[in-house]
């Protein structure tokens with residue numbers, strides 16, 4: 001994977017959701033590959049300090065607009081990764097809270113970015129990356145058996161999470177069209193294997209089927225009660241490894257504005273198609289037959305209903321034309337499981 005070359009004017013980047021799974025990795029990637037870059041990192045609880053004096057860590061609840069403004073009080077910000085949020089299961093379970101975070105707080109952050117940018121009218125627009133989701137799709141063209149061509153597939157989300165992401169993509173585009181920011185929205189595949197605690201995402205089981213059994217813990221496969229159900233082999237799932245997604249997310253801030261289509265700023269970034277069988281095979285390969293015994297089959301109708309709104313594959317022509325890479329095509333899901341096992345091993349040694 002190539003390391004993206006950051007635009008020369010990018011000196012300080014703000015990352016929200018920096019205490020989360022992907023935010024934390026973006027912080028590490030930026031600090032590792034760009035020795036001159038400075039970061040302001042934020043989460044509800046201030047994320048862990050990083051050595052080297054290049055990071056300002058802030059605790060802020062961004063559902064308060066004043067807290068969003070506060071993030072721009074530490075000096076000039078040139079780029080933003082807007083990554084905080086409530087995941088799909090959480091937004092579905094708590095409608096009001098989901099919108100408060102996934103729409104209202106993101107609108108406050110956009111507005112604070114706009115006001116900050118207005119103080120520097122002669123500088124390049126603030127680069128703004130929203131982590132969106134393929135949950136913006138739904139309906140008959142976005143089923144596990146579908147291949148989504150973004151130019152031919154309407155945005156018809158079937159979850160509150162997907163609706164909030166679609167709303168914010170529109171805001172990001174309109175703020176860009178008006179010249180307030182230089183925005184881009186990236187729809188990530190389900191990132192797997194996810195380290196740490198299970199998330200509230202409906203897709204959480206995709207990583208859970210590896211993460212918990214590899215540590216000797218039980219994990220539930222929520223799409224069927226029967227391990228012999230053909231759905232295990234047939235239901236297509238679109239995923240990206242953490243390594244590939246983090247690289248491509250950082251790449252997003254480097255894409256020249258002129259390369260985007262004129263009428264939108266939303267890109268489906270690359271992934272690969274797998275099935276639950278691929279997950280179980282990888283579990284057996286890296287954890288042995290014992291690990292498979294930790295998987296229980298227990299249909300959860302709500303989770304299954306959300307799974308039915310995910311397409312099994314997406315056309316990435318636009319992403320590739322913009323320079324995104326897809327290393328997962330070579331290494332497959334096994335590569336992501338191998339990486340996860342190595343991380344587990346390193347964490348145990350530390």
Ligand SMILES: NC(=O)c1ccc[n+]([C@@H]2O[C@H](COP(=O)([O-])OP(=O)(O)OC[C@H]3O[C@@H](n4cnc5c(N)ncnc54)[C@H](O)[C@@H]3O)[C@@H](O)[C@H]2O)c1
Nearest residue numbers: 017019020021022044061062083084085131133188190191
């Ligand atoms: N992980 C995936 O598979 C995936 C897939 C598609 C899109 N995304 C998007 O990528 C982004 C990052 O995902 P992740 O997996 O790292 O999520 P995560 O849940 O691990 O992290 C999100 C972070 O946002 C913080 N947060 C929530 N509400 C906040 C608030 N009011 N103020 C400040 N911080 C708040 C949380 O504390 C958390 O640390 C999210 O926007 C998510 O929707 C992730």
